[in-house]
Amino acid sequence: MTTATLAPHRPAIGAIGAPAIALTGLTKTFGTVQAVRGIDLHVAQGEVLAFLGPNGAGKTTTIDMVLGLAEPTSGSAEVFGFEPGEAIRRGLVSAVMQTGGLLKDLTVRETIAYTASLFPSARPVDEVLAAAGLTDLAGRSVGKCSGGEQQRLRFAMALVSDPQLLILDEPTTGMDVNARHAFWEHIRAEAATGRTIIFATHYLQEADEYADRIVLVRSGRIVADGTPAQLKAHGNGRTVRATWPGVSADDLRDVPGIDHADIRGDILTASATDSDALARHLLLHTPAHDLEVTARGLDEAFIALTATETEEN
Numbered sequence: 039m040t041t042a043t044l045a046p047h048r049p050a051i052g053a054i055g056a057p058a059i060a061l062t063g064l065t066k067t068f069g070t071v072q073a074v075r076g077i078d079l080h081v082a083q084g085e086v087l088a089f090l091g092p093n094g095a096g097k098t099t100t101i102d103m104v105l106g107l108a109e110p111t112s113g114s115a116e117v118f119g120f121e122p123g124e125a126i127r128r129g130l131v132s133a134v135m136q137t138g139g140l141l142k143d144l145t146v147r148e149t150i151a152y153t154a155s156l157f158p159s160a161r162p163v164d165e166v167l168a169a170a171g172l173t174d175l176a177g178r179s180v181g182k183c184s185g186g187e188q189q190r191l192r193f194a195m196a197l198v199s200d201p202q203l204l205i206l207d208e209p210t211t212g213m214d215v216n217a218r219h220a221f222w223e224h225i226r227a228e229a230a231t232g233r234t235i236i237f238a239t240h241y242l243q244e245a246d247e248y249a250d251r252i253v254l255v256r257s258g259r260i261v262a263d264g265t266p267a268q269l270k271a272h273g274n275g276r277t278v279r280a281t282w283p284g285v286s287a288d289d290l291r292d293v294p295g296i297d298h299a300d301i302r303g304d305i306l307t308a309s310a311t312d313s314d315a316l317a318r319h320l321l322l323h324t325p326a327h328d329l330e331v332t333a334r335g336l337d338e339a340f341i342a343l344t345a346t347e348t349e350e351n
């Protein structure tokens with residue numbers, strides 16, 4: 039899917055040619071924790087972008103700065119050429135966060151109607167309910183909705199203002215496979231109208247299936263940025279797993295062919311393009327034993343790109 043086919047009838051907005059999001063040298067420090075360490079990122083209008091990374095990578099902190107909920111320590115965040123607070127005041131951005139924001143005694147319909155009353159040109163309530171797959175649940179009180187249904191309600195609330203940019207922070211956390219699939223069908227329909235969509239996720243599969251572009255973050259930095267196919271190319275090769283009593287990063291310095299390595303106790307997990315050379319070396323020249331060699335897939339690409347051995351903490 040290309041940006042051009044995604045944005046058939048949404049005129050560009052904001053400053054002429056402004057990207058939906060422009061992050062420049064963005065950093066955020068909490069005390070001694072450097073949550074975001076210098077992110078430069080341009081997201082074009084109409085793109086569907088997955089922000090992917092392990093726990094604590096800095097996804098939520100970055101999103102908070104895009105939404106104006108947190109001030110950068112240094113660098114800048116612009117949304118359609120405006121500072122984030124201004125973009126939100128103009129109704130250009132909505133977010134679906136993981137928790138909060140719901141009144142349990144209201145019904146689903148009342149929640150959407152109330153949200154709509156806050157905006158001068160809100161989408162019709164019934165249209166929004168349908169867009170989030172909530173028509174049949176309209177009369178149910180929010181407190182009786184399941185976690186997945188409440189998440190769909192947050193999604194519906196975000197659609198009320200007809201935002202140009204929709205940001206979803208781990209939107210399907212806690213949903214089962216069917217609920218997740220149904221939820222993505224609704225998001226996909228919104229993307230097809232040309233909305234720019236950014237979602238944070240832990241699930242590479244989800245990013246692969248629904249994003250045009252994946253930005254992979256680790257320890258507050260972007261470590262990969264490309265189409266799902268480009269990212270998956272990092273999964274080429276094999277993973278060699280071995281038991282090596284007392285192995286440390288120093289022991290790996292002279293081992294040939296390791297692209298990335300992870301050490302947990304006595305278990306070494308290494309990705310290698312030439313796994314035969316690596317396996318031969320491990321068996322002949324080190325105490326490693328119990329070798330397993332497996333082909334790498336999507337998850338391994340993720341692990342390889344977010345491996346900790348090159349961490350500069």
Ligand SMILES: Nc1ncnc2c1ncn2[C@@H]1O[C@H](COP(=O)(O)OP(=O)(O)OP(=O)(O)O)[C@@H](O)[C@H]1O
Pocket residue numbers: 068071072073091092093094095096097098099100240
């Ligand atoms: N308010 C805060 N005060 C102190 N440290 C914080 C604060 N918010 C985030 N952090 C730290 O900053 C780092 C990045 O956190 P962040 O929530 O942005 O990561 P994430 O990629 O969204 O993680 P997850 O996938 O687990 O939600 C973590 O080490 C976290 O503990």
